[in-house]
Amino acid sequence: MTRNGGDAHDEFADVRKELSAMPVPTADERLLARILESARRGRRVSLPVDDVVRRRRPVYWIGAVAAAIAAVFAFNQFAVDRGVASEGAFEGWFKTRSAYAQSSTAAPAYHGAHVTLAGRLQPMRLAYLRTVRAKDAVTTLDLTVSVARDVVGRTAAWRVVTTSRGAGTALQQDSAWVSASTFAPLRQVCVEAPYRKYDRIVIEQSFNGSRFRGDMKAFQGSALSAHRRVDRTLPNSFMPFVPSAFTPVFPSGIPIDRAWKGSFAVLGWAIRDNDVFRSVAMQVDGEENVRVPAGEFPCWRIRVDHAGGHRQWFWVRRSDGVGVRTLDSTDVRAQGVREIVLRSEERR
Amino acid sequence: MAAQIEPLTNADTLAELYRRHANALLATAYRLLLSRADAEDVVHDLFVGLPAALLKYEERGSMESWLKRITVRLALTRLRKRRHLPIEEFGDLAVVTTDPVNRVAIQRALATLSPALRAVLVLKELEGFSHAEIASMLGISIAASEVRLHRALRQLRAALSEEGR
Numbered sequence: 137m138t139r140n141g142g143d144a145h146d147e148f149a150d151v152r153k154e155l156s157a158m159p160v161p162t163a164d165e166r167l168l169a170r171i172l173e174s175a176r177r178g179r180r181v182s183l184p185v186d187d188v189v190r191r192r193r194p195v196y197w198i199g200a201v202a203a204a205i206a207a208v209f210a211f212n213q214f215a216v217d218r219g220v221a222s223e224g225a226f227e228g229w230f231k232t233r234s235a236y237a238q239s240s241t242a243a244p245a246y247h248g249a250h251v252t253l254a255g256r257l258q259p260m261r262l263a264y265l266r267t268v269r270a271k272d273a274v275t276t277l278d279l280t281v282s283v284a285r286d287v288v289g290r291t292a293a294w295r296v297v298t299t300s301r302g303a304g305t306a307l308q309q310d311s312a313w314v315s316a317s318t319f320a321p322l323r324q325v326c327v328e329a330p331y332r333k334y335d336r337i338v339i340e341q342s343f344n345g346s347r348f349r350g351d352m353k354a355f356q357g358s359a360l361s362a363h364r365r366v367d368r369t370l371p372n373s374f375m376p377f378v379p380s381a382f383t384p385v386f387p388s389g390i391p392i393d394r395a396w397k398g399s400f401a402v403l404g405w406a407i408r409d410n411d412v413f414r415s416v417a418m419q420v421d422g423e424e425n426v427r428v429p430a431g432e433f434p435c436w437r438i439r440v441d442h443a444g445g446h447r448q449w450f451w452v453r454r455s456d457g458v459g460v461r462t463l464d465s466t467d468v469r470a471q472g473v474r475e476i477v478l479r480s481e482e483r484r
Numbered sequence: 485m486a487a488q489i490e491p492l493t494n495a496d497t498l499a500e501l502y503r504r505h506a507n508a509l510l511a512t513a514y515r516l517l518l519s520r521a522d523a524e525d526v527v528h529d530l531f532v533g534l535p536a537a538l539l540k541y542e543e544r545g546s547m548e549s550w551l552k553r554i555t556v557r558l559a560l561t562r563l564r565k566r567r568h569l570p571i572e573e574f575g576d577l578a579v580v581t582t583d584p585v586n587r588v589a590i591q592r593a594l595a596t597l598s599p600a601l602r603a604v605l606v607l608k609e610l611e612g613f614s615h616a617e618i619a620s621m622l623g624i625s626i627a628a629s630e631v632r633l634h635r636a637l638r639q640l641r642a643a644l645s646e647e648g649r
Contacts, residue, residue, distance in 0.1 A: 148637040163506030367521040
């Protein structure tokens with residue numbers, strides 16, 4: 137026997153030669169920085185910490201990102217001050233507290249929502265009005281959701297673009313591509329301008345099963361000011377994962393009935409450990425005719441419970457599963473009760 | 485022992501250990517997982533846990549082989565949990581051969597093997613473990629390890645032929 141366990145005449149010499157030439161990655165300084173940061177913090181850090189293109193004040197920068205994310209979640213004052221649709225990826229449809237599923241060991245409350253009616257979704261353009269009623273102010277914002285057929289690679293897909301425009305040139309646009317047959321995420325691009333001290337931030341994510349890679353790029357003018365990469369695996373126990381932009385029409389693929397309940401996870405920007413996704417548990421709570429500016433529709437009234445304990449109501453049109461209204465059940469963090477209603481729709 | 489544990493509170497020492505061993509460990513993890521991200525996670529977890537792991541370290545063999553065993557264990561655990569094997573882009577890997585087509589071909593071929601067969605193949609052919617060691621790591625018999633290796637080589641050859649068409 138040889139070292140390789142074969143005969144003296146190695147019948148697999150050709151294969152072994154190929155195998156020995158297999159390339160491998162090298163351990164770089166980026167990985168070392170991540171290890172040292174994890175060791176310092178006493179917990180796993182998933183992101184590299186040294187890949188900012190220009191980092192004059194690292195501590196300040198990291199703090200700024202944390203503050204920016206916090207500000208995105210606490211959108212009310214931020215939005216009012218800047219007149220911007222500062223929803224961030226998680227604020228797109230469902231409001232939340234700052235407790236996220238991925239930082240918790242708790243499993244989703246219900247089985248994952250199962251998409252079996254993907255063919256029900258149709259190209260359309262939906263216009264919504266968001267109103268936030270705070271103690272001393274009422275603010276409104278227009279949102280549009282466009283749903284169009286597309287192709288990603290060779291996969292038939294839906295492209296859903298949610299756009300909200302604030303004062304002046306302020307813009308937030310979340311684009312999502314999902315498989316036309318399963319609604320599994322394929323790609324997500326989130327743009328917000330301006331964003332904190334930057335003129336523009338762009339989050340791009342590409343999905344391959346439960347794996348996704350992405351980039352966060354922040355620009356000042358046309359110059360790239362900051363850049364982070366992300367490469368993560370989403371835990372199967374929280375499936376399905378839904379891009380934020382897709383949430384208003386995601387229920388169209390689900391066979392909802394009076395007894396239906398299910399969980400899914402809304403994907404975030406993933407530039408920090410705690411904004412990768414957020415699990416929501418939904419349960420049909422009743423049937424109602426809902427009157428919104430776009431008309432009166434028979435709807436399922438769905439109770440939406442967030443990992444942080446916050447509750448919302450979500451009315452989904454029975455005929456096609458399109459969301460026509462959401463309403464906070466309570467004033468989260470005393471920042472105002474948010475309501476989103478369907479103003480108009482256009483079939484394409 | 486104490487002399488090795490104490491300096492690990494110093495980031496410089498951890499960095500020094502990383503620079504000395506990480507390349508080999510990342511290669512081992514990558515060959516088993518065929519995913520750079522997963523392999524980096526394994527090496528990351530190993531080094532972060534190194535101060536605690538060293539408390540159990542008995543200096544019988546070289547530190548590198550001890551670290552490699554831990555790497556293999558972590559990678560195998562990750563491999564068992566993973567449902568599907570991602571086919572990655574291999575553009576940023578160190579170039580061992582100048583033929584980019586073959587570079588991708590061998591990895592794609594390797595990815596067609598079941599985790600059970602690939603683990604034996606990698607551990608035996610690329611990492612140099614004995615069948616007895618592999619059997620112990622995988623919880624199988626020595627004979628089973630030998631059979632799996634033969635099957636893996638046969639399937640790999642077939643897969644490479646497919647790639648070459």
